[in-house]
Amino acid sequence: MPGQKVSSFGSWESVITSDFIVKETVGLSEIKVDQGDIYWIETRPSEKGRNVLVKYNPEGVNFDITSNKFSVRSRVHEYGGGSVCVNEGFSYFVNNKDQLIYKQFANNEPKQVSEKKNRRYSDLVFDKHRDHIISVRESHVNSENEPLNEIVFIDINNASNEKVIVSGNDFYSNPRISPDGKSMSWISWDHPNMPWDGNELWIADLDSEGILFNERRIISDQESVFQPEWSPNGILYFVSDRNGWWNLFRYNKNQIEIVLEEKAEFGSPMWVFGMSNYVFATSDLIISQYTKNGYWYIGKIDLKNNTLENIELGEMYDMSRGNIEIYRDKIYFAGGSVSKVFSIFELDINTKTLKTLKTSMLLDISLSYISEPESITFKTSEGSNSHAFFYPPCSMDYVPNANEKPPLIVILHGGPTGAASITLNMEVQFWTSRGFSVLDVNYRGSTGYGTEYRKALNGKWGIVDVEDCINGVQHLINKNIVDKNRIIIRGGSAGGFTVMAALARSNVFAAGASYYGVSDLEGLLLDTHKFESNYLNTLIAPFPENKDEYYHRSPLNNVKSINTPMIIFQGLKDKIVPPSQSEKILKSLIDNGNTVASIFFDDEQHGFRNGENIKKALDAELYFYSKVLKIDLLYQVEPIEIINYQ
DSSP: OTEEEOOOOOOOOSSSHHHHHHHTTTTEEEEEEEEEEEEEEEEEEGTTTEEEEEOTTTSEEEESSSSSTOOOOOOOTTBBBOOOOETEEEEEBBBTTTTTTEETTTTTTEEEOOOOEEEEEEEEEEETTEEEEEEEEEEEEOOOOOOEEEEEEEEEEEOOEEEEEEEESSSSEEEEEOOSEEEEEEEEEETTOOOOTOEEEEEEEETOOOOOOEEEEEEEEEOOOOEEEEESSEEEEEEEEETSOOEEEEEEETTTEEEEOSSSSSOOOOOOTTTSSSSEEEOOOOOEEEEEETTTEEEEEETTTEEEEOOOOSSSEEEEEOOEEEEEEEEEEEEEEESBBBBEEEEETTTTOEEEEESSSSOOOGGOOOOEEEEEEEEGGGGGGEEEEEEEEOOEEEOOOOTOOEEEEEOOOOSSSSSOOOOOOHHHHHHHTTOOEEEEEEEEESSSSSSSHHGGGTTTTTTHHHHHHHHHHHHHHHTTSSSSOOOOEEEEEEHHHHHHHHHHOOOSEEEEEEESSSOHHHHHHHSSOOOGGGHHHHHTTOTTTTTHHHHHHOOGGGGGGOOEEEEEEEEEOOOOSHHHHHHHHHHHHTTOOOEEEEEETTTTTBBBOHHHHHHHHHHHHHHHHHHTTTTOSSOOOOOOOOOOOO
């Protein structure tokens, strides 16, 4: 292209700066529909991560519902979700600071609905038949014991009238009322299971006061159930992985029937409350999001004939956040594509017209700066295949030196039960527009490829995920498209653990970055929150009888095997991966003489929400790579201290 400058990969100046990424950027979640009005939650980095309930009306106007006195966020399971429900113009939401439920009409002053202290609420459902809120409640009353989870109803006109209606299991989700108000379904599970390992589906009858009777379990914990939902004519539908894939089933006349058998996933790992992958258009028609071979689709499911018809959207979209609603002939979903940032969309199911209601950021740059992902599959250990999305360097302003190969950044998603997304991610483009390649890995254990693939990580965390990353890198080296001497690996949370495990087990990587990563497995098991407190029993082995395995697989105990420069980021208010995880390995690396840098944020939890902190972390990471990989940047980046750097 005329006017392009010649410069080394990784050195390029880019219009996609850290300022650009955080400027006017919002997170989007929890779409709700009420009488033609659309609601969602915006997480605003510019307001230090405050969560605002927003309303979009049929005239195309959106405005804030909650004032700056409130931040809408549930902290049940720490991850939250399900913090809002709406009914006839009234919104009911959980306030982050006190975790109480409030009732609000339009933009009037909210009224407190719940009054129990040291309780948290989530998965809010409005019971129109009784003027109650049905909710999952997590009680933090006794600090010496783990929190108590139950399902409760709350009288919206009498805050003191709060009653437990389901209890006895470790965890609950998805309380849902039948259309006639006479039945309720829910999901429960117990330690050591996570909800995607195995859970139970229940049904009970409801009396006029909202009390349950005639409880019966229709699915045991030998399978994973997702999103039980009542059809308009009162039949309970749900997603289950009983046939090796998260497929759609129904409970009809006391029998379980499969609706659609596909080698595709109609469910998702339930990390947060309120997730939905399908919605009823009529009693005979479902609109569903689903994933196949790593890509997402929207389809019509004909319930009379049990058939699936895709709705063509013109390009591939990612809808892995699990949020879909419907009003008349329009559906509303959250997602993105290779050319569109994460947004809230309106889709007319008759005309197939797609309209954007809200984007997570203003994309006022040329698409010539955007690198598009290529889906790749490669051989890995144990005769298996693994998957990833590969992004080549991309800039309209620069070309590399002749015969030069770009450095590669390997990105690892969290969970580890999660998945990489093709949605246009400006943090990925931050790197590719500077001349880095990116490999976003769906290592074994990721979702979207069936139950067997998801469970391939069980007992092997820190082993097969590492092998898949290394084999993905080797696949690209063999194709002669990346510089084998400049390979970087970065990840957050569980991805941070895999980063450190990979650095301890190989010499493939030239630098690593851990965002709030796990370094001490036993320490995490003993110190993390209730939801994940037994997760490692599945990912590693039962504890304490396999204590030695926890020791040997922990990066903290393998620091002497780490020779790679590393940068560490951590929020000091993190309840999921406690700060001690980063503090301990940082000290060990320094004592071992490793080249290391770190930034700890006083005001951050698990995942960074403050725009200033997000910007600082990105710039620091770039500066660190430029120094340890000897890249001469064509622009200035604020320096940070690098310990033991020569």
